[in-house]
Amino acid sequence: MNTLARKDVDSDQLSVLREAIGRLPKDSALATALNNLRESLDDGVDVLVSALDEELSPNQAAQYLNVSRPTVYKIIESNDLPARRVGTHYRIRMRDLLGYAKRHRAAQAELAETFAHADANERKLLRERAGVDEETAERLGY
Amino acid sequence: MGSPGRPTIRCLRSDLNEGWDDIQQRRQIETGRLPRTPLSDLAHPLIRHVATTFPGTDHDARRENIGGLNDPMFWKAKTGQWRGAIYEDPETGQAWLCAAGFRHAGDAEDFYTNFMSDVLAHGAEEYLPTDDDQVRLQLEQHHAELRAWKTQIAVTAFECIAQCHDNDDGRASVTIPGVGGSDAAIAELEVEMIQDDPGGRDSDASALVELDITVRDWSDPTALETLIYTICAAISPSEDNWDAVPMAGITHYIGTIPEARIHDIVMSVRLDDVPVEPPGAVAPTTHSHYVPSRPIVQALIFGEAVRAVCGKSFVPRRDPSEFPLCPECKSIADEVTD
DSSP states (O other): OEEEOGGGSOHHHHHHHHHHHHHSOTTOHHHHHHHHHHHHHHTTOOEEEOOTTOEEOHHHHHHHHTSOHHHHHHHHHTTSSOOEEETTEEEEEHHHHHHHHHHHHHHHHHHHHHHHTHHHHHHHHHHHHHTOOHHHHHHTTO | OOOOOEEOHHHHHHTOOSOOSOHHHHHHHHTTOOOSSOGGGSSOHHHHHHHHHSOSSOOOOOOOBOTTOOSSOOEEEEETTEEEEEEEOTTTOOEEEEEEEEOOTTOOSOHHHHHHHHHHHHOSTTTSOOHHHHHHHHHHHHHHHHHHHHHHHHHHHHHHHHHHHHSTTSEEEEEEEOGGGOSSEEEEEEEEEEESOTTOOSTTOEEEEEEEEEESOOSOHHHHHHHHHHHHHHHOOBGGGEEEEEETTEEEEEEEEEHHHHHHHHHHHHTTOOOSSOOOOOBOOSSBOOOOHHHHHHHHHHTOOEEOTTSOEEOOOSOGGGSOBOHHHHHHHHHHOO
């Protein structure tokens, strides 16, 4: 895994990158990829550059996902994250880790929304159980 | 029915203009809003008196009816200078304070005489409880039922944590009942707790608490969502402490809980000092975060989650200038600043 840290890319280099992107054909896949890279750097985030088949240890996976190592093992054992065994060790392909990370992010976003919408959810639950429509409930103080 | 006597909305708004022990409540009613409090619990001497003397359960109180009114009949309610007329629903036994008056010094008129004349002349319809009154009562009752259910969830979660603490493998499971004390379980909760420092002597130590919720009754998705955040809120009401981790296609909730909190939970179960009220909301992240600017506007409008540069997912809800900057976001930003 190679991390391209934002701090390692000065503004001159970013200009060169922008220029290079500008010189590529408009529908070029390379231009799209480089543009995504440029946007991330512009936003101040570090970028991971890696071959999709590169293999990682559970420890590295734990760091990437920001979960504990035992949790990574559980995720592997639940078959949600493919991993191959090499003796006593697991090796995880980068592409599989990325796939899982996407599902992880989706679950995190959903949980954040569950917490944020708790109040509205509860009012809805009350109305459903009481069989009362929103307008009436609001008028009557709920 | 078991529900104490309560004012009708009309009586509350029109007849109870003064004598309130809680000005806020009165002001709220004046602006056309009804407080969330059960109407029989409002802070007014006549309301309190009616709730006590018409408790909705068996009672010994002797009652006096307003002579001259028979169909329907009204009871008298008196406290201090307040006078009230009570109607009892023949089917449910629910008592309603339908009309009230305060006898000022020097008032020649008698409340009951006036009330009686009015009803004999124009009928009692204006004073009897309306559909709104009935619906409001139902809302209050369902609200109380939901609060009781959430409290039960909190107690069950506490008991489960205490069992994890006691068991060698750090695991325990409990059944969560459906709303309204129904026999059918809505879900089963399995918890695994990993404690590195159970004594909690290291003040920074945290336990990992993993929640695996197996749904038994899928019929009420709104209740299921309530279940999730109520369990989290009971254990640790802080968004920063919770992660959602998919396993075998099901989301497990993993909390990083300070050992001191675990200790408090275990002790409260041992001392039988468990929650008697539902937990509050899960508090939003207590830091401000740096988030790539594009998603923010949409997230603010639609209440969607965004992802900060430190990795945290949250729904932006509050003014970031009021909170300290997240240390991780800060260190990332510091590296970026040329």
